[in-house]
Amino acid sequence: MKIRNVSAINNDRAFVEIQGLCPATVHVKIEAFNLAGSVKIKAAVGMIDTLEREERIAPNTRLIESSSGSLGVALAMVCAERGYRFTCVIDPNTSEQNRKTIEAMGAELVVVRQRDENGGFLGTRIQYIRQRVADDRNTIWVNQYANRANPAAHYASTARSISETFGHVDYLFIGAGTTGTLMGCKSFFRRYRPETMIIAIDSIGSVTFGFPPSTRYIPGLGTSRRPEIFDPEGLDAMERVHEADAVTMCRWLARSHGLLLGGSTGSVLAGIHSWRDRICAEDVVVAISPDLGERYLDTIYSDAWVAKRFGEKPVSGDLSFLIGGKAAGLVQ
Numbered sequence: 001m002k003i004r005n006v007s008a009i010n011n012d013r014a015f016v017e018i019q020g021l022c023p024a025t026v027h028v029k030i031e032a033f034n035l036a037g038s039v040k041i042k043a044a045v046g047m048i049d050t051l052e053r054e055e056r057i058a059p060n061t062r063l064i065e066s067s068s069g070s071l072g073v074a075l076a077m078v079c080a081e082r083g084y085r086f087t088c089v090i091d092p093n094t095s096e097q098n099r100k101t102i103e104a105m106g107a108e109l110v111v112v113r114q115r116d117e118n119g120g121f122l123g124t125r126i127q128y129i130r131q132r133v134a135d136d137r138n139t140i141w142v143n144q145y146a147n148r149a150n151p152a153a154h155y156a157s158t159a160r161s162i163s164e165t166f167g168h169v170d171y172l173f174i175g176a177g178t179t180g181t182l183m184g185c186k187s188f189f190r191r192y193r194p195e196t197m198i199i200a201i202d203s204i205g206s207v208t209f210g211f212p213p214s215t216r217y218i219p220g221l222g223t224s225r226r227p228e229i230f231d232p233e234g235l236d237a238m239e240r241v242h243e244a245d246a247v248t249m250c251r252w253l254a255r256s257h258g259l260l261l262g263g264s265t266g267s268v269l270a271g272i273h274s275w276r277d278r279i280c281a282e283d284v285v286v287a288i289s290p291d292l293g294e295r296y297l298d299t300i301y302s303d304a305w306v307a308k309r310f311g312e313k314p315v316s317g318d319l320s321f322l323i324g325g326k327a328a329g330l331v332q
Contacts, residue, residue, distance in 0.1 A: 012161035015286075018257060020319075021269055022276035024170075024283040028265070029162060031290050036074040038291035039158065043180050044074035046153030047142050048082070056140060062087060064132055065142040066125035068177070068219030069098035070291055075142065076105040087139075089128055091121035093219045097295045118213035119205070120224025144178050146228035154184025162286055163188065169196045170283040173272050175221045175264045176202045176209075176238075179230040181288060190234045200238040201271035203246070209238055217309050218243050218263035218300060220290060239271040242323045244310040246270055247300045250293060251317030254301070260293035263300050274324055 011033035018026045031039035051057050062085040065075055072088035079086035087108040090099065094111075103109050116123025126145075133139050144150050158181060162169065172189065174182045182200055189196045205214035206222030208230060216222055232238075246266035253259045253269070268287050272279075279285060299305050303315050313321040 012157055013165060015165065016257075016259065018253070018259075018269070020256070021273045022279040022285065023281040024279050024285045026269070026272055027166070027284070027286045028269070029158075029286065029288045030292075031158075031288065032262075032292040036070075036077050037295075038070040038074065039154075039181060039288065040071040040074040040290070041077070042153040042157050043144060043150045043178075044071060044078050046149040046156075047144065047147050048075070048078050048084075050147070050149040051140065051142070057084065058138070060138050061085070062136070062139045063142055064089065064129050064139050065144065066090075066122065066129055067094075067144075069094040069295065070220065071144060071178075072102045072107070073098055073105075076102045076107040079107065080105040087132070089125045091125060093121065093217060095219070095295045096298055116224055118207055118224035119215050120213065122224045126225065144180060144227075145225075148229065150178065150180035151182075151184035151187065151229055154181045155188045156184075158288070159185040159188030163193055166284055166286065168284055169193060169286050171197050171199060171272075171275070171279060171285045173199050173201055173268050173275075173285070173287040175268045175288065175290065176200045176206070176230075177221050177223070177264065177290075179208065179227050181290070182235075183229055183231065185288075186234050197236045198234070199271065199275065200232075200235050201268045202238060202240050203267060204240045204242050206240075209240075211240065216243060218246060218267075220262060220264035221246075221267050239274055241267045241270045241274070243267070244314045245322045245324070247306050247310060247314040248317055248319065248322055249273070250296075250300050251314070252319055254293070255317050260301075261289050262291040262293050262296055264291070265289040265293075266300070270322060273319065273322060 014030040014033045015027045034041045064087040066089045089110045112124045203222035205216040249270040250266035
């Protein structure tokens with residue numbers, strides 16, 4: 001196996017249709033069929049390819065990155081195949097399956113447990129990385145939050161595949177995590193499909209769009225530190241989603257459509273549900289699903305875990321219990 005070509009390792013034509021979220025059919029792009037099981041393999045290959053082209057990786061180099069889980073898995077896979085040492089810095093919200101997968105591929109795993117000033121763990125993870133880099137000149141921070149190769153990978157693959165599959169897209173809903181997928185798709189669609197309305201979905205508690213921080217439990221969406229690659233210009237709107245609604249949506253999808261999807265997907269589709277009164281039946285609506293839900297069986301699909309953090313209502317998967325989006329509107 002040679003992980004050298006993004007187009008060769010991507011299944012960029014996998015879409016499922018979902019009814020019942022809004023008047024239109026929602027076409028969900030399933031990224032879990034990519035190698036490494038998530039959309040993050042694109043960024044991982046793109047960023048490491050860039051380091052190689054710049055000749056920054058030597059035989060004694062160690063790569064290090066902060067991850068909520070999926071990028072850590074992708075980087076561990078690419079580093080194992082190319083023979084690079086890799087350290088992944090995670091936090092308690094990372095799923096046990098992702099932890100075990102990263103370690104199984106030979107990566108060093110570091111778990112930070114102290115929350116940062118915004119109540120999340122991202123600041124603490126980055127602080128640890130900066131110290132490691134300062135202490136060892138052979139350690140290189142991949143830095144998905146500032147690395148332009150991250151959105152560039154999605155410009156070249158994710159966005160292009162959506163455009164080629166549908167031609168015309170009225171609404172494109174994308175979750176805002178590190179914002180690599182969001183920024184790459186925004187750049188592509190603003191250039192080639194400017195008529196498409198791009199709506200960013202963020203978690204309540206995330207600071208990306210300038211809102212106050214609060215505790216979040218579901219990895220993948222939202223940040224406690226605004227990524228350097230993020231630029232709201234060119235986005236049409238945003239929607240903030242309660243994590244409880246993400247759980248409810250994930251459980252509804254599993255029980256009504258037989259789709260076991262991750263928490264980020266639940267947030268994005270809950271955002272679409274909040275937009276249902278603005279979407280017409282004939283509209284072409286596309287959403288991106290970063291990964292599947294088997295990595296979250298012990299969290300968002302665990303009744304005890306959900307009830308402890310969000311109460312009993314999200315356990316039911318009943319969409320009538322959705323809290324609804326907050327602070328939706330045009331991006332300034």
